[in-house]
Amino acid sequence: MNHSKPSSRVGGSGVSVASVLLHLLPAVLLFALFAGVGILHVTSRVLVVDMGYRLSKAESEERALTRENDRLKLELATLKNPARLEKLAREKLGMAMPAGPLVIALQPELPGNKRPARVEAREARTVRVAERGSSH
Template sequence: MSRSKPVSRGSGSGVSVGQVLMHLLPAVLFFALFAAVGFLHVTSRVLVVDMGYRLSKAEAEERALIRENDRLKLELATLKNPARLEKLAREKLGMAMPAGPHVIALPVELPGKKRPSRVEARDARGVRVAERGAPAAPH
């Protein structure tokens, strides 16, 4: 059997702790750099995936708002339908088309032409009355 000799800790044959650390320092720095790059890569990928989810959610919300806007435009067009408005006026408000002498013709105002400050009354009510089907009398 062989016997091992005890290692002497003399100044000439031993390796100091400082020398060991100096040999390990490049490996430790390389590992730290590798870990930092890996951490930055994972962080950036997580941010990209998160932004993708946000973008997808925003696009879905945009599509929902566009559908809602289209639905509201259709509803507005339906509510402004002249036939519907006339039916509402007749049935709910009790309105009817005016008879001939009840139609009042107002003079046409041309742009740039000043309206007279005083208008003369043509009948007892203080307004000119036009007959239905007859052209308005010139003033």
């Protein structure tokens, strides 16, 4: 009698489980390769779409900041308008343009020449001197 191992044969046709697995191995490896490539492709597409959304958001933010910058430049130009500043000086600070003889033109300071720290007007009775930056 011929006794053979019943676990290594399938159905009595003489085909072992190991030989079936050996024949299926290339197909399984090919399937795994395609699955890996598919996963990488989908991952890369998701990253590209995500980056597109981020780029769109950044461009939108850039446009909003540009509009805000333009608005602030216009506001600055309005605030620096000489007519507005003159009106504020007159109305809020009580200032007025000096009369003609009270205006003194100073010569530009040359490197070797020093001028006095304070220049007095000829008629000092109506001249008020304001000093910048003094915190006394």
